[in-house]
Amino acid sequence: MRPVALLTDFGHADHYVGVLHAVLERDAPGVTRIDLGHGVRPGDIWDACFQLRCAWPHLPTNCVVMVVVDPGVGTERRAVAVTVGARSLVAPDNGVAAAVAGASAAVALDWRRMGVEKPSMTFHARDLFAPAAARLARNERDLDFGDEIGVGSLLPCPLPDPVFSLSGLEGVIVHVDHFGNLVTNVRGSEAEPSATATWRAGRTSRRVRTYGEAQPEEVVLIEGSAGFLELAVNCGSAAEATGLERGDTVVFSQGDD
Amino acid sequence: MRPVALLTDFGHADHYVGVLHAVLERDAPGVTRIDLGHGVRPGDIWDACFQLRCAWPHLPTNCVVMVVVDPGVGTERRAVAVTVGARSLVAPDNGVAAAVAGASAAVALDWRRMGVEKPSMTFHARDLFAPAAARLARNERDLDFGDEIGVGSLLPCPLPDPVFSLSGLEGVIVHVDHFGNLVTNVRGSEAEPSATATWRAGRTSRRVRTYGEAQPEEVVLIEGSAGFLELAVNCGSAAEATGLERGDTVVFSQGDD
Amino acid sequence: MRPVALLTDFGHADHYVGVLHAVLERDAPGVTRIDLGHGVRPGDIWDACFQLRCAWPHLPTNCVVMVVVDPGVGTERRAVAVTVGARSLVAPDNGVAAAVAGASAAVALDWRRMGVEKPSMTFHARDLFAPAAARLARNERDLDFGDEIGVGSLLPCPLPDPVFSLSGLEGVIVHVDHFGNLVTNVRGSEAEPSATATWRAGRTSRRVRTYGEAQPEEVVLIEGSAGFLELAVNCGSAAEATGLERGDTVVFSQGDD
Numbered sequence: 209m210r211p212v213a214l215l216t217d218f219g220h221a222d223h224y225v226g227v228l229h230a231v232l233e234r235d236a237p238g239v240t241r242i243d244l245g246h247g248v249r250p251g252d253i254w255d256a257c258f259q260l261r262c263a264w265p266h267l268p269t270n271c272v273v274m275v276v277v278d279p280g281v282g283t284e285r286r287a288v289a290v291t292v293g294a295r296s297l298v299a300p301d302n303g304v305a306a307a308v309a310g311a312s313a314a315v316a317l318d319w320r321r322m323g324v325e326k327p328s329m330t331f332h333a334r335d336l337f338a339p340a341a342a343r344l345a346r347n348e349r350d351l352d353f354g355d356e357i358g359v360g361s362l363l364p365c366p367l368p369d370p371v372f373s374l375s376g377l378e379g380v381i382v383h384v385d386h387f388g389n390l391v392t393n394v395r396g397s398e399a400e401p402s403a404t405a406t407w408r409a410g411r412t413s414r415r416v417r418t419y420g421e422a423q424p425e426e427v428v429l430i431e432g433s434a435g436f437l438e439l440a441v442n443c444g445s446a447a448e449a450t451g452l453e454r455g456d457t458v459v460f461s462q463g464d465d
Numbered sequence: 466m467r468p469v470a471l472l473t474d475f476g477h478a479d480h481y482v483g484v485l486h487a488v489l490e491r492d493a494p495g496v497t498r499i500d501l502g503h504g505v506r507p508g509d510i511w512d513a514c515f516q517l518r519c520a521w522p523h524l525p526t527n528c529v530v531m532v533v534v535d536p537g538v539g540t541e542r543r544a545v546a547v548t549v550g551a552r553s554l555v556a557p558d559n560g561v562a563a564a565v566a567g568a569s570a571a572v573a574l575d576w577r578r579m580g581v582e583k584p585s586m587t588f589h590a591r592d593l594f595a596p597a598a599a600r601l602a603r604n605e606r607d608l609d610f611g612d613e614i615g616v617g618s619l620l621p622c623p624l625p626d627p628v629f630s631l632s633g634l635e636g637v638i639v640h641v642d643h644f645g646n647l648v649t650n651v652r653g654s655e656a657e658p659s660a661t662a663t664w665r666a667g668r669t670s671r672r673v674r675t676y677g678e679a680q681p682e683e684v685v686l687i688e689g690s691a692g693f694l695e696l697a698v699n700c701g702s703a704a705e706a707t708g709l710e711r712g713d714t715v716v717f718s719q720g721d722d
Numbered sequence: 723m724r725p726v727a728l729l730t731d732f733g734h735a736d737h738y739v740g741v742l743h744a745v746l747e748r749d750a751p752g753v754t755r756i757d758l759g760h761g762v763r764p765g766d767i768w769d770a771c772f773q774l775r776c777a778w779p780h781l782p783t784n785c786v787v788m789v790v791v792d793p794g795v796g797t798e799r800r801a802v803a804v805t806v807g808a809r810s811l812v813a814p815d816n817g818v819a820a821a822v823a824g825a826s827a828a829v830a831l832d833w834r835r836m837g838v839e840k841p842s843m844t845f846h847a848r849d850l851f852a853p854a855a856a857r858l859a860r861n862e863r864d865l866d867f868g869d870e871i872g873v874g875s876l877l878p879c880p881l882p883d884p885v886f887s888l889s890g891l892e893g894v895i896v897h898v899d900h901f902g903n904l905v906t907n908v909r910g911s912e913a914e915p916s917a918t919a920t921w922r923a924g925r926t927s928r929r930v931r932t933y934g935e936a937q938p939e940e941v942v943l944i945e946g947s948a949g950f951l952e953l954a955v956n957c958g959s960a961a962e963a964t965g966l967e968r969g970d971t972v973v974f975s976q977g978d979d
Contacts, residue, residue: 219643223516226501234525244740259737268748282675331690386733418796433845476900480773483758491782539932588947
């Protein structure tokens, strides 16, 4: 049986995530379940795409990955299963399903052909995506769950790429983590080791390699664990220190300038 | 071995839930464990009953379900194991144990007969309920854990039913979810498709079928995933938009009025 | 295979914990994973030591325990695997690794000898500790992961012991739990059943045995589930009621005084 990993914006206040686990265990008894995370900002597709990309390289080779951040649930948006290498990605077709590169095939999920009851209008994770993930875990073929669709027809991932401007390389904060680190969409390799980040008129941060190099309360620029540059405060919260939020701009200029 | 599902108000700040998992694994190595949720409002038996009822239909057939919301821990309240179909429900006898219909037998747990150490005064989940759940998972009989008691003697579930008044069908908010949806105790089938909800003098909401039908920032009435009507804001929080809380009243009138 | 338990300060907003689970499953397919908790206060080694000590007696006998609260990640601090009875503890050498008594051997982890890629500067939990835990779960020997070091060379656990002063037995709040209970470092056996706790000039609490003995809104002193005395409010939050925080002092005097 293949392991199943779950990434959602359902949080931990309710039984929602628990019911997904129950459905997986009901439909694929003994399946290995991995909570990739349920703290995606509610309805935030950027955040879902970002967290999925960060976790992707570390997942088991043949993993079934179910990502549900689904503000359009109950509308006409498609539900899809995408093949990426030996992995399967099950998600609404709202940009999340196209967040990782290398898709080779895709199917539009059809509850009639999956042999499940008609889904509710508000909880397709329970009624459609988890049953699909359980069936894939049991090595059923997604081609039996609906019509094949072109990989190119998937809604593209909306995460912006950094852009070059007169000021330098303009990035954007795509994720604020538990520690208050402000993670941008700029890779460590895209900026010089001597780069500085300007995050508000007159406020800049120098780049360091480890948290330990930062002065107390200093906002520094550091390459995070997924390879992206982030603003951070050692033993503190850069989000609190700067007041910056998801979606705010950070400009990277080279140290030589 | 039977799977074990856990529902508590212990939250995620501490080692409390982790210790329950450790005890289950210690007493029933390899047992399948499902976190149904640990976000029940602290001490809120309504919320525990509601979340249990919502999750119940989706659990594995032979599941052992351990629900611990236990403000009376250490007092004389009974600890019970209840048989409901092929499932077992292990809980304090404070209303939670009677939250689901169909109980056929019940036992008052007695630590002496279970062969465990004398429980602490404050953590029966660890010392009594998890060991009981682990033994049930291993297919031991609850009749060996204490005296049989009448199912009718269980403290009734305190969740109120909606009532008819001059204003219409009066419901109450029994759960506020992670997204800020305000879930009532009124089933979708109890109100007309054209029903409106009055939730404060002069403030009403129309019923829709999907989040997508709502206008931006509009507070709408929608049937949630467990069949109950809830106030919701698409891509927003109805709790924030309305200021309503768990326990507040919502009146449903028919659209023809 | 040995079960693996995880205790970190990574919280639940991100994919960080999920990636640890993915790495464990990737490196030790089918391994039993236990989330001991991820709610340690960010960077708070006291809290990590305290939660580890509370959970320790309840873990499976042969458990591999991975504790990562690691403000010094990327600096020269050692990463270690410590043998304690039949258990292994994998952690940074910052005090956490010495939190439980009975260590018989220790190894300084060396990624080169473990056969993993060079760790990132910011996420050794993913790159070093989880791979080590997975290998230990598969019954590999930690002696193959690096040089043996003296157990006495481990950085000592920084949790303070209570001290006797003119005022009485001075303890300190080492953990604030999900319910707002203020847990001290003083064991129940160290104070008389008639002891009172003074937690601010003129504010004292009497000791009770169960939450049920407290008056509404009364701040009482009670022995918690791990044997330590805590300030608590029945069906309420002592943290809110008192304004006390982690690190604040509580003085215990005997009832006879």
